[in-house]
Amino acid sequence: MTSLTIAIPGPVNLRDALKRPELHAAFGHRDSAAHELYQRISQRLLTIAGTTRDEYDCLLINGSGTNAMEACVRSLIRDDGSSTFLTVGAFGELFAKIAQGCDKANHGLVQFEAGTAIDLTTLAQDEQVARAEILVFTHNESSTGVTNDLAVICAWAAQQGKQVIVDGVSLFAGAPVNLSQTKPLAYITATQKCLGLPAGLSIVFLRKDVARQVIEQVPNRGYTTDLKRYLTAAGKHEVLTTPNCSLWNQLDAQLDYITQIEGIENRFARHQQLQAQVLAWITQQGLSLYPALADASPSVSAIRVPADFDLAGLKQRMREQGYLMDVGYAGLNQELIQKYQYKTFRIPHMADMTAEGLDAFLRELEQQMAN
Secondary structure, three states: OOEEEEEEOOOOOOOHHHHOOOHHHHOOOOOOOOOOHHHHHHHHHHHHHHOOOOOEEEEEEEEEEHHHHHHEEEEOOOOOEEEEEOOOOHHHHHHHHHHHHHHHHHHOOEEOOOOOOOEEEEEEEOHHHOOEEEEEEEOOEOOEEEEEEEHHHHHHHOOOOOOEEEEOOOOOOEEEOHHHHHOOOOOEEEEOOOOOOOOOOEEEEOOOOOOHHHHHHOOOOOOOEEEEEEEHHHOOOOOOOOHHHHHHHHHHHHHHHHHHOOHHHHOOOOOOOOHHHHHHHHHHOOOEEOOHHHEEOEEEEEEEEEOOOOHHHHHHHHHHHHHOOHHHHHHHHHHHHHHHHHEEEEEEEEOOOHHHHHHHHHHHHHHHHOO
């Protein structure tokens, strides 16, 4: 397969330092050295999440972020209408579909217009939200380039006596989460987006003061989706099932880089700077951002183009220049073409992308769009 520079919203390009042969060394996952590795990884993840071991457990689960989403559905959500899913796009809808696939279709569903963020006024007036004990939503909806305001939604939910479960797969390590302040019941993420690693490991932060009580109220949690089992394993600094040793070693090295070399706040700031770089390019090209600027994601931008714009042809020309670009979320684009006669494509600005690398991509994209 020809090597291309990845310019899609995950998976992402890896730093060369993460491709070193020594990072592929195997280890015994029940060995004391693996216990130390788990402790080191989980502590650094908690630091990036803005919290401590006293407040949250950090669980490592094999598989993509979708696996962790299913584990949270099976372990935290009862099939009695006590949960409501809030969706602003395809990945919020995916979370609700996972619940249906787990025979937990008896839940509320509040769908916001694609391209918009969750609106508190709507939440306050919705009966499904009023009945819910748990609200489930996506922090960063990468299909539309929209970020929901985690702090505002969590604060509102807490005032209403509700817990929240958050899918943060496409934003964690690219923007602050501040779990000690926002206090969701569960926050889910994975390695292949802003963390800048291959796919294959998901992460769940569980609030210590309430999560176990919620889990005990849910029957039939499965085995590899049972968060209680993961909590037991984590108590011994172990994982429930055999890990991908290479990915764990890469994660350890990457977390050292993020926390000790680049710096967490600097990483967040770089994501904002890259977003500003893309926004400036959009303006220069006479294009427009799909969502409102106030709701725009710091990790991926969705950009409007006319319905007849040849994105497939553009993708092929960019491939010939060594780039794999995104041509928009297919289901969303079909809807947009039917309703509004435009569609979107997306430019990621996440993980370890540099200003120079992004500039090279944008210059090539501009040239190929003119062809």
